[in-house]
C-alpha cells in the first residue's frame with residue numbers, strides 16, 4: 076500500500092468549515108468558473124463529489140453541457156466554496172486534469188455506481204441548455220445497473236492555490252496557500 080500523501084494545512088480547515096454546516100446539502104455546493112470561447116466568464120454551481128488524493132477534487136457533469144468544452148479549451152479554473160455557518164469563503168484555483176483513458180473509465184464507473192437512482196436520472200434527460208421539449212422523457216430515476224452514458228463526465232480538478240477568507244472575528248482573516256511554496260500559510264490583509 077502506498078503511504079498516503081500528507082494533507083495540506085487548508086484541508087482540515089475546509090473540513091471543519093464543512094462540518095459546521097451539519098447535514099445540509101449546501102455543504103457540498105461550490106461554484107465553478109470557466110471561460111467561454113469568446114473569452115467571457117461563466118460560473119455555475121456543482122456538487123462536490125469527493126477528494127482524489129490530497130489536492131484534487133472530483134465533480135460530475137453532463138458532456139453535452141457547455142462547461143466540459145470550455146474547460147477543455149482553457150483548463151484553468153477557480154472554484155468558490157462558501158460555507159455560511161463558518162462565515163468562510165474558500166477560493167480554490169487549479170486546472171482540469173486529463174486522466175489516462177483506463178483510469179478515467181474506471182473512475183467514471185465508480186462515481187456512476189455510487190449515485191442514487193434519483194441522482195443518476197439527470198443523465199437520462201435530454202441535452203441540457205437546448206430548447207425545452209415537452210414531448211421528451213425526463214426520468215425520475217435510473218436504476219442501479221443502468222449502463223454508463225457516454226455523456227457522464229468526471230471533472231477532476233487539481234488544485235494549486237487555496238485562499239480562505241473568514242469573517243468570524245475582527246479584523247477578518249485572510250490566508251493563502253500555494254503548492255509552489257509547499258502549501259506554506261501566507262497571511263494576507265482581508
Ligand SMILES: Cc1cc2nc3c(=O)[nH]c(=O)nc-3n(C[C@H](O)[C@H](O)[C@H](O)COP(=O)(O)O)c2cc1C
Pocket residue numbers: 104117118119120121122123135136137140141142143203204
Ligand atoms: C445546487 C445545484 C447543484 C448542481 N450540481 C451540479 C452538478 O453536480 N453537476 C452539473 O453538471 N451541474 C450541476 N448543477 C447545474 C449547473 O449549475 C448548471 O446549471 C448546468 O451544469 C449547466 O451548466 P453549463 O451550461 O454552464 O455547462 C447544479 C445546480 C444547482 C443549483
